[in-house]
Amino acid sequence: MISFSTITGLLMAFGVLIGAVTMSTDKYMLFVSLSSFLIVLGGTLTAALISYSYPLILSSFKGLLVNLLDETNVTKFKHASIKRTVEWNQIFRSSGMSGLENSLNDNEKNDPFIRLGVELIGTGYKGEELKKLLDESNHSQYKQEMTQAEVLNSMGTYAPGFGMIGTLIGLIIMLDNLNGDMAALGNGLAVALLTTLYGILLAQVFFKPAAIRISRRVNTNFDNREMQINAFVLMTEKRPDLYLQDSMNVHLPFKKRLAS
Template identity: 45%
Template sequence: MFRFSFSTLIGFCAGIGLLAFAVASATDNHVIFISLSSFGLVFGSTMAAALISYSTADVLHAMRSMLHTFFHPPTSQKHLKQVTRRFVEWSSIYRQGGIVALEQSLTKQENNDEFIRAGIDLMGAGYANHDIRTMLTDQMDATWQRHTLEGKVLNTMAVYSPGFGMVGTIVGLIIMLDNLNGDMAGLGKGLALALITTLYGVLLSNLFFKPAANQVTEKQETMYFRHQLISEGFVLLSEKRTALYMQDRLNAFIKPSVRDQALSGEL
């Protein structure tokens, strides 16, 4: 259900590209900006601090969510319109054939959707409409809380990484001064290498962790809105509302310019 996010890819490539352009236009010695030991110190220390602050599972889920920033969930107005259309179709199917016909009408994608599957299962169990609303709302809130924690972990890592970049710089300066032995010619080169860790810390924070944290939060807000629509749809299905009533109620979740035209038929 997730599609590739071109805006994220463009932003990421633009950030890396502008940095590369700045380096290439300022110096011919590009190798000085590459240091695996400096990167390992900053990234490794940031991960260690995150593991101290949170559980291993939470940190791993946060890192996975950061990789998933290149994809976005189906929450566009076009998608919400399609969901509304499906509930309009399901209203007739459910009133005519019951829960069995409703389950048979699900596509493979819909059957694999955890929230839609949960709504179908609750209806199949025979719960009343208010119970379905309560249980689906509880699931929405629980999902929100779990994924909000991923954003908190990434924000914490964004705070830690510049600090560990400074730690790496201090360590590099100590080593540089200890090995100087009166050779002032090596001071500039050694200082440049020591500052690489600060550069890595700032880049990790502002180009990776902070944007990923913001996008994780934004995704969960849009998915929560989608789940509200689906939750309301299942409540209306359990009440055996007509297709016209279903469409008019669920259209409230969609922009007026995108909504379907009103159906004609029974009220």
């Protein structure tokens, strides 16, 4: 499902900016400068490349697009997860490990965490041993996923800095033309001001909000895996379906818990 809140926020940001410009002047092209944009974006990407590897940066932009184009309903997802886990519990009790493995659909087989949990159960781990291994995997996956937010947050810090660098470049151009071409003086002033504007916009509208959204998604995924870990442990202990459902329900607010 498309993230309508993200789309709405971006449209409002552009609407406010365009509205402020059109109400203030009819010379709209004053706010367009390719050189200023390249200074900010190019400088930000350069600093990111120095700080991080190509795969991390590409993964971060992929995470940004995923957050823009896909927003999961957390409550519905957890309800579906609870129902599916109760089904696994029934299958595991009646058909054993082979039945559980055969019951996994393609999406579940492609989920590395679910696949790991089933493999560990098949190996014979249970109770605290199973919980410890899955907890370690969950924390490791959490750290890896959080690197996307870290990269975008860093880029949100770099962008205004390169906006200031562009401002200094523009001021130098202005000073060089104080006694000369007044047109060049105006160009220098445009570069000086627009780079700061572009840097702040990129940071406050794109990079930092994207980092926050990714952090929220990562924390939700971590909590979902915590819920799944407890369920896997209870499955190995042959607990009743209702007990397993109640143990997973505690990860939801009272009003949104799945009814028995």
